Amino acid sequence: MTEPLLLIHPVGVGLSSRFWERFRRSWRDRDESRLLLAPDLLGCGEAPMQKRAITVEDWVAPLEQQLRALDDGPVVLVSQGASLPIALSLIERAPDLVSRLVTISPPGWRVLSEPFSLQRAQQLWGVLFSGPIGSLFYRYARRRAFLRSFSEKNLFAEPESVDEEWLSTLEQGSAPMASRWAVFSFLAGFWRGNWEPQLCSLSIPVLVVFGRDATGIGRSRRWDDADERIATFKSKLPRAEIRTISGRNVLPFESAEACVETLQSWLC
Template sequence: MASNTSAEQQLLLVHPIGVGLSSRFWDRFVALWQSEKRTPVLLNPDLLGCGTAPCPARPLTPEDWAEPLIHLLRERAKEPVVLVSQGASLPIALAIAANAPELVSGLVAISPPGWRVLTQEFPQSRARWLWRILFDGLIGNLFYRYARRRRFLDGFSRKNLFARPESVDDEWLEMLKRGSRAMDTRWAVYSFLAGFWRRNWEPQLTGLNIPVQILFGINTTGIGSSRNWDDLEERLATYREKLPNASISTITGRNVLPYESTEECVNSVREWITTLQRSAHRSSDGSGRGQ
């Protein structure tokens, strides 16, 4: 599908899934983005099971998370949108692009998983076992109460998410505390942890025929067992090999760039969108002929 990046361009922000995370994750990004006039409009919904969205007590898949977003786009998007995903929410964006390609004009993947994580099949029988034995019961209830404690959230964020420990501030921790207050939000988190999103997403990603931007932090790392699977240089090399036409770059930060490195992240995405708009304008007025 050809890209559509006119002045009416809209972006759909797809926040990550984790304890206390919701559309509030994008607050700093949204505030800085909207400080400039005549900028593409942002759509920033809560994903199913997060924030103020409904929280069904069942396993959720990327298609489940994508479905309400597709409905939102059909109702509110004036034209195809650029999807902006954070971290392992990339499969949700890919599910949107697969099921409603006419609604999507581009993809920005910020801090996407390493290629091995993104393409490694996870047995769904094991995911269902984890859900049944660990998450859907007393153990899961107690663990979520433990995981939403400030001390746990602080330690996890410092160890896995931020390049600079001092960036794990009160604003971040209070956001997570408020977001995890409702126990029903555990179902989205447990759907993610159980691995219901884990499958081979390579065909969907490499098969896209829309503009793609990939943005990594210079201190990017994996989380959990994936921490030792690839370093930044290997990750960059693999993404560049698999997506030769994508715009792939790095900025300061680790794994939560829209929050930790907001200005650089906004500027990088804005510059990429502007480049697409100029290219589309040249194509429409014929000035790009013969080049």
């Protein structure tokens, strides 16, 4: 039986399951038989939006419920970027529901393995994000000019790839002010923690896909470059398949065809 794919979108300004639309179109051009599941994470898209801090467990619970209701056997989890901890938590919580893991553009190993204080996340939420400062910041961050600049500097290898489809998707997704709570939960770090034990102990097949121009998001001297990141993942996950394709940090959108081809060849 062909395993369904559960596509876990990243969390960010305007992001939702629509992140996967270009990937899904490319997939359908090649294969119409495999079921592709692309749910909205809590606080994103059409999912409920409430003013509260959202944890990884909060994001995982509806995914588990959906898979158990589907009752179609285990799925291949496909995570994008920093949604990897959501995938790892789902595997830990419901190992019977997952047959394989694909992680596309995962964060650097330092980010994945560093402990993160819940108290610090709560302080960031309370001081910066839950009040007027957070509201003003979100109004600024969802402006088209900012979305374009941020995408060109941090997400895409080629500035011209930041096209109308990408920008309109982010604008529409960030239009509801309540969509800021998921974004602020991510920025505060409620997803952070030492995920190294869960990742290194996986017994299921794992595919890691990096863009050849992969970088950290934002500015930091501590972030590794693509070659260093790939070398670290190879040493930490010797049984995983690690592949590179053209692009930077949003491969399912920027390099949809290459991304689909890579996943399909691995799944065969």
